[in-house]
Amino acid sequence: xxxxxxxxxxxxxxxxxxxxxxxxxxEVVFGLPGGAILPVYDPLIDSSIRHxxxxxxxxxxxxxxxxxxxxxxxxxxxxxxxxxATNIVTPLCDAYLDSVPMVAITGQVPYAAIGTDAFxxxxxxxxxxxxxxxNFLVTEAADIPQVIHDAFHLATTGRPGPxxxxxxxxxxxxxNPHSALTDYVPTGHDLPGYTVLPDPDPEGIREAIQMILxxxxxxxxxxxxxxxxxxxxxxxxLAELTDIHVVTTLMCRGGFPDDHPxxxxxxxxxxxxxxxxxxxxxDLLIAIGARFDDRVTGKxxxxxxxxxxxxxxxxxxxxxxxxxxxxxxxxxxxxATEALIEGLTLAGAPESQADRSAWKSRVSGWLEKFPxxxxxxxxxxxxxxxxxxxTLRDNAPEDTIVCSGVGQHQMWASQFWRxxxxxxWINSGxxxxxxxxxxxxxxxxxxxxxxxxWAIDGxxxxxMTAQELVTATVExxxxxxxxxxxxxxxxxxxxxxxxxxxxxxxxxxxxxxPDYKMWAEAMGCFALRxxxxxxxxxxxxxxxxxxDRPVVIDFxxxxxxxxxxxxxxxxxxxxxxxxxxxAAGPA
Amino acid sequence: xxNGNHQxxxxxxxxxxxAGVLARVAGLFARRGFNIDSLAVAPVVxxxxxxxxxxxxxxxxxxxxxxxxxxxxxxxxxxxxxSPTEAVERELMVITVRSDAIDELKALTQEFHAxxxxxxxxxxxxxxxxxxxxxxEFEERLKPYGIVELQRSGKIALHRLPD
Ligand SMILES: Cc1ncc(C[n+]2csc(CCOP(=O)(O)OP(=O)(O)O)c2C)c(N)n1
Ligand SMILES: [Mg+2]
Numbered sequence: 175x176x177x178x179x180x181x182x183x184x185x186x187x188x189x190x191x192x193x194x195x196x197x198x199x200x201e202v203v204f205g206l207p208g209g210a211i212l213p214v215y216d217p218l219i220d221s222s223i224r225h226x227x228x229x230x231x232x233x234x235x236x237x238x239x240x241x242x243x244x245x246x247x248x249x250x251x252x253x254x255x256x257x258x259a260t261n262i263v264t265p266l267c268d269a270y271l272d273s274v275p276m277v278a279i280t281g282q283v284p285y286a287a288i289g290t291d292a293f294x295x296x297x298x299x300x301x302x303x304x305x306x307x308x309n310f311l312v313t314e315a316a317d318i319p320q321v322i323h324d325a326f327h328l329a330t331t332g333r334p335g336p337x338x339x340x341x342x343x344x345x346x347x348x349x350n351p352h353s354a355l356t357d358y359v360p361t362g363h364d365l366p367g368y369t370v371l372p373d374p375d376p377e378g379i380r381e382a383i384q385m386i387l388x389x390x391x392x393x394x395x396x397x398x399x400x401x402x403x404x405x406x407x408x409x410x411x412l413a414e415l416t417d418i419h420v421v422t423t424l425m426c427r428g429g430f431p432d433d434h435p436x437x438x439x440x441x442x443x444x445x446x447x448x449x450x451x452x453x454x455x456x457d458l459l460i461a462i463g464a465r466f467d468d469r470v471t472g473k474x475x476x477x478x479x480x481x482x483x484x485x486x487x488x489x490x491x492x493x494x495x496x497x498x499x500x501x502x503x504x505x506x507x508x509x510a511t512e513a514l515i516e517g518l519t520l521a522g523a524p525e526s527q528a529d530r531s532a533w534k535s536r537v538s539g540w541l542e543k544f545p546x547x548x549x550x551x552x553x554x555x556x557x558x559x560x561x562x563x564x565t566l567r568d569n570a571p572e573d574t575i576v577c578s579g580v581g582q583h584q585m586w587a588s589q590f591w592r593x594x595x596x597x598x599w600i601n602s603g604x605x606x607x608x609x610x611x612x613x614x615x616x617x618x619x620x621x622x623x624x625x626x627x628w629a630i631d632g633x634x635x636x637x638m639t640a641q642e643l644v645t646a647t648v649e650x651x652x653x654x655x656x657x658x659x660x661x662x663x664x665x666x667x668x669x670x671x672x673x674x675x676x677x678x679x680x681x682x683x684x685x686x687x688p689d690y691k692m693w694a695e696a697m698g699c700f701a702l703r704x705x706x707x708x709x710x711x712x713x714x715x716x717x718x719x720x721x722d723r724p725v726v727i728d729f730x731x732x733x734x735x736x737x738x739x740x741x742x743x744x745x746x747x748x749x750x751x752x753x754x755x756x757a758a759g760p761a
Numbered sequence: 762x763x764n765g766n767h768q769x770x771x772x773x774x775x776x777x778x779x780a781g782v783l784a785r786v787a788g789l790f791a792r793r794g795f796n797i798d799s800l801a802v803a804p805v806v807x808x809x810x811x812x813x814x815x816x817x818x819x820x821x822x823x824x825x826x827x828x829x830x831x832x833x834x835x836x837x838x839x840x841x842x843x844s845p846t847e848a849v850e851r852e853l854m855v856i857t858v859r860s861d862a863i864d865e866l867k868a869l870t871q872e873f874h875a876x877x878x879x880x881x882x883x884x885x886x887x888x889x890x891x892x893x894x895x896x897x898e899f900e901e902r903l904k905p906y907g908i909v910e911l912q913r914s915g916k917i918a919l920h921r922l923p924d
Contacts, residue, residue, distance in 0.1 A: 300781075300784070303784065304788060307835070308835040311780070328835065367776070367834070367838045368835050489833070490829045491829035491832075491833055493829075494826075495829075
């Protein structure tokens with residue numbers, strides 16, 4: 175390990191770690207102390223870094239993710255060894271699958287005790303090897319400045335992701351001679367196997383331009399990589415220059431304005447009819463920062479059968495992994511998109527493009543015929559979750575950040591909100607982690623304190639991480655939570671209803687337990703319960719007025735409501751099922 | 762290398778010589794469902810790096826995907842695919858056989874340029890270092906005599922000398 179760089183003063187590992195975090199520009203750390211990390215929590219007292227004390231380490235991890243999603247800066251979580259480290263494995267995996275820049279610091283038993291089954295010892299680097307972009311077990315105090323510098327570099331460059339740094343207690347504890355070091359500012363990185371990407375290959379860009387000019391039925395398939403690359407403006411410019419429709423995946427909602435005439439909304443299993451069908455009928459897919467996830471493609475053999483593919487991704491391993499790419503470009507999504515715009519402009523776009531009028535009128539026909547829809551509520555009956563979402567949406571400021579859990583409520587939130595700005599939608603896509611929304615919303619609110627942050631949660635999800643509302647109250651982080659409470663693990667119930675002959679197995683939670691209003695109040699929140707459709711708007715407006723503490727609204731919703739459209743699992747996307755009221759159906 | 766109906770490729774992977782690197786490589790193969798046929802690892806001249814020779818079965822996944830995933834490991838510096846025509850390949854085998862027909866075994870050892878290591882208590886121990894197909898053939902030829910125990914090292918390979 176190189177220890178080059180500007181030399182500083184003699185210090186100990188715990189202080190050097192704090193100094194290193196400050197040098198990386200860390201403003202906030204989400205965490206919870208314990209034995210092995212104690213020596214790091216002591217210098218934290220005198221640090222400029224804000225610490226948010228969580229109630230469960232999973233919360234720290236998801237808060238770091240929410241912070242990273244909302245700000246683009248790496249989220250930092252710090253926890254102790256053993257059970258605390260295992261508690262953070264789920265957020266690491268979540269961040270890995272959704273490419274979220276995050277650095278987790280875990281305490282470890284003293285180096286000499288590793289491998290002895292010491293108290294609260296676990297093989298943290300072994301356990302997290304497959305759910306991190308990389309991890310480090312630091313063995314010497316002198317390595318701390320360099321490793322922290324390298325960890326942030328790895329987390330934030332290339333395809334972003336979580337990096338874990340496991341630090342034995344002896345090298346941070348000032349009482350132990352192993353912790354002594356001369357602090358230094360690393361000048362470079364000690365990562366000989368890690369290269370940051372070159373510019374987009376001009377040959378690939380040229381080929382892509384020819385395909386775009388010639389295409390008669392092109393669709394831009396925009397994924398989360400657009401947002402990671404800060405590429406929303408470039409995406410919009412490309413779409414407008416070429417007049418090509420855009421689908422935004424679950425990870426790219428907000429990456430292209432839903433109100434834009436070229437927006438088709440979300441593709442995939444619960445995507446809009448127009449997004450799903452346009453991809454199926456396309457002769458060219460321009461995939462940017464997207465990875466042909468099975469929830470997008472449905473049955474692979476039947477996916478977009480007529481389409482040639484231009485695939486742009488920063489991760490070479492995504493190219494040709496799932497779907498053959500006619501042109502594969504390993505590049506940053508924004509830089510490649512800008513290169514396309516430049517080349518297309520030089521090549522005379524849009525005038526030089528193929529005639530697409532027939533295609534455009536087909537797409538307009540789908541948009542008109544198959545908008546998202548639901549049955550309006552009947553007086554005296556339970557709330558329609560979609561109606562609750564529309565009311566939340568229509569009363570929220572334009573730049574409101576929406577976080578969601580996982581389930582039906584997540585799909586409805588993605589469908590019925592209108593996302594017109596990047597970084598306003600935060601959810602768990604790849605891992606589908608129930609319980610994500612409340613801690614993620616807290617992290618987002620910490621990163622964007624002036625913005626309104628709504629967590630759209632399910633009753634099942636709420637019960638997994640609700641304790642972090644205590645954190646929110648005590649730390650004065652006034653998020654708002656809308657529980658779409660259908661008394662069920664609704665998404666699973668929907669599958670049992672549709673594919674298991676309505677045989678409901680272990681999906682009913684409870685009609686009245688817990689009392690969410692009382693529970694929220696006990697955690698210091700302002701809370702309401704809404705049963706009557708006519709009270710939804712007033713409740714939302716009341717919630718929006720409150721900014722001195724968290725708010726929870728328990729919306730009692732219709733358990734029979736299902737998410738449409740839907741492509742049944744294992745089916746081709748051409749078999750998309752629309753809402754029953756539209757089922758007379760497509761040609 | 763011809764080995765039945767398997768599609769085997771040889772990858773030479775240069776890695777940082779750090780704790781846990783082999784676990785990262787092996788773990789990657791395991792979790793992505795890539796099959797390893799053999800694996801040999803040792804430090805190179807500069808002891809901060811190691812060279813891993815992996816023979817992979819590309820029936821399990823396209824070679825392109827295996828190579829790209831390996832590249833993503835931060836401790837991996839570079840990966841070279843060595844085709845048998847451009848490489849000198851060697852494998853070591855140590856084998857113990859029943860020595861009832863000791864003269865025949867000695868003749869076979871000579872024929873294969875193998876090394877007679879020891880014989881006693883009705884068993885003989887022989888070692889061979891050769892290209893993998895030859896090692897394979899030697900093993901086959903010894904089978905009828907009754908193999909007691911054997912260990913093959915896995916293949917290692919270097920580029921042929923330039924012309
Ligand atoms: C941690 C975890 N466990 C289980 C699942 C499987 N699962 C997916 S959605 C869902 C139901 C979620 O229920 P709820 O939060 O009430 O949301 P709803 O679907 O009712 O809107 C379950 C159990 C999961 N995604 N994550
Ligand atoms: Mg529910």
